Amino acid sequence: MFWCSPLSASRFEAKESVQANFGGPEDYVKAVEFSRGGDHIVSGGTDGIVRVLKYPSLKPVAQLPGSKAEINSVAFNSKGDLVR
Numbered sequence: 001m002f003w004c005s006p007l008s009a010s011r012f013e014a015k016e017s018v019q020a021n022f023g024g025p026e027d028y029v030k031a032v033e034f035s036r037g038g039d040h041i042v043s044g045g046t047d048g049i050v051r052v053l054k055y056p057s058l059k060p061v062a063q064l065p066g067s068k069a070e071i072n073s074v075a076f077n078s079k080g081d082l083v084r
Contacts, residue, residue, distance in 0.1 A: 031073045036080045050083060062074025 029045040040061065041053045048067035053060055064083070075084050 016076060031071060033074050033076060035076050036078070040076075040080070042074045044074045044084050046070045050074060052083060 006053055026065070027045060027047040029043050031045070032041060032043045034055065039055055041055050041058075042050060044053055048065070048069060048071060050064040052062040053065075054084045058061060076082065077084065
């Protein structure tokens with residue numbers, strides 16, 4: 001499921017899809033959220049890695065490995081400077 005917070009949703013055009021290859025053929029993204037300012041995206045998926053990307057370029061900003069389990073949800077804190 002893909003979603004973005006209501007605070008930032010109005011700043012983006014609807015698109016059919018966004019694709020990114022972050023891992024092997026069995027890896028896929030399960031959770032995505034835009035930062036409050038709309039300039040970053042945080043994502044997590046089946047590979048257990050949380051990624052922060054610059055929007056709209058989708059250039060990697062940070063990669064937070066360490067979970068052996070799938071990432072099912074991601075979020076920025078209210079200030080937008082921490083990911084949980």
